[in-house]
Amino acid sequence: MPKNIKLAKFAGFCYGVKRAVETAKKLKSENPDKNVFVLGELIHNTDVINELEQLGIKTINEVPDKGDGICVVRSHGESPEIIDKIRRAGFELVDLTCPDVKKVQQKAIELAKDDYFVVIVGKSEHPEVVGINANARLWSNNVVVASSVEQLKDYEKAIKAHKKVGVVVQTTQMLRTLNPIVEYLTSISKELHVANTICQSTAMRQSEAKELAKESDLMIVVGSKKSANTTHLAEILKNITKTIHIENDTELDNYKDVIGSSANISITAGASTPQNVIEKVIEKIK
Ligand code: SF4
Known part of the structure; x- marks a missing residue:
């Protein structure tokens, strides 16, 4: 084909x-x-x-x-x-x-100093989140990390008791994670300040890839399985079209059938994927 x-x-x-x-x-x-x-x-x-x-x-x-x-x-x-x-x-x-990460740390510190109940949207074990959390906690104990509404529900009483709630987001999180959290917090807090700190580089990568996915039979996402932004990217695209996530060109051998039957293939890659790895993938598909 x-x-x-x-x-x-x-x-x-x-x-x-x-x-x-x-x-x-x-x-x-x-x-x-x-x-x-x-x-x-x-x-x-x-x-x-x-x-x-x-x-x-x-x-x-x-x-x-x-x-x-x-x-x-x-x-x-x-x-x-x-x-x-x-x-x-x-x-x-x-x-x-x-x-961009420094900006999130600064914003979290500002909110903590200003007596906001601080919600950091992200996974607690992510190194960036660990740093943001530790910086904010120097100023206040009212700081929590959550990546879902379910997790936040544990703090509902404390949030309701607080006058102001402030939100920052780990830079490579997805809007679809942030939005339900904001909706939930709106329903239980008196005053809510949301700093959308998802980095522009991530946002642009995701929105371009979504557009490409709409016109592709197959999306190939290249990058480490340990990289949060690459994994998020593949998750988003899976909802739009057939998507495979590979670390490098050698993994393409596992997907010969699906590649062979796809006429329009688009390739994107995470923020930690070097150019030469991407080039090898294109070369091998060709
Ligand atoms: S994805 Fe890149 S540009 Fe965006 S915050 Fe992380 S390191 Fe910075």
């Missing part, structure tokens, strides 16, 4: 991830004699992590008591406690928290 293959414009690295990867590489090349560590995986992509390792940029999962060299905070951000620990260990800190 003849194939019409389209690649989304907003596929692959967002500016926050691009900035983090490029800056980490630059730090090492400008400081060849210094240790360069990244706390947690810089991005959810094994190939990129391996490439960084080869350049001498090591991933660490915990801050040691004593450190020597540079320690990078990745685009997800960190809690003030961890930032402090990095400095106390003796590292030179390079904070590559994405400016």
Whole structure:
């Protein structure tokens, strides 16, 4: 069957991830004699992590008591406690928290300081949410994390007792998660302030992919299964057309039948997917 293959414009690295990867590489090349560590995986992509390792940029999962060299905070951000620990260990800190994530942290702090009951929409174990939560909790104990109305119902009494409720959203969440939460909070709170902090890069990627899905027999989403924004993207598209989520071109072998029977195929990719991985997928489909 003849194939019409389209690649989304907003596929692959967002500016926050691009900035983090490029800056980490630059730090090492400008400081060849210094240790360069990244706390947690810089991005959810094994190939990129391996490439960084080869350049001498090591991933660490915990801050040691004593450190020597540079320690990078990745685009997800960190809690003030961890930032402090990095400095106390003796590292030179390079904070590559994405400016969009910083904005969410600042907004959550503002709301907490202003005596709002703060609701952070997202998954409590997501590293970005951990950082936002910890920043807000420095100012108030009235801060909760929820990714569904069900979870929020546990706090209904506390929310009703509070004068003002403020909402921030983890940057890669979906509107369809935020909307029912806002609707529920509207029904139980006296005053509600919602800061839609879903990042523009995510919003544009999702809306472009939705349009492409409407005219495609098959959508291929390329990116790590550990990446929240890539997984969300695939979930959204599954509601519109046949969608497969693969990490790289080798996984295409599992989908030969569906690819073979699709005439219009569109490809998009998550924020942590490198360009060369996307290119290999296109090449293999062709
Ligand atoms: S997805 Fe958005 S918030 Fe997250 S790193 Fe990229 S630009 Fe920043």
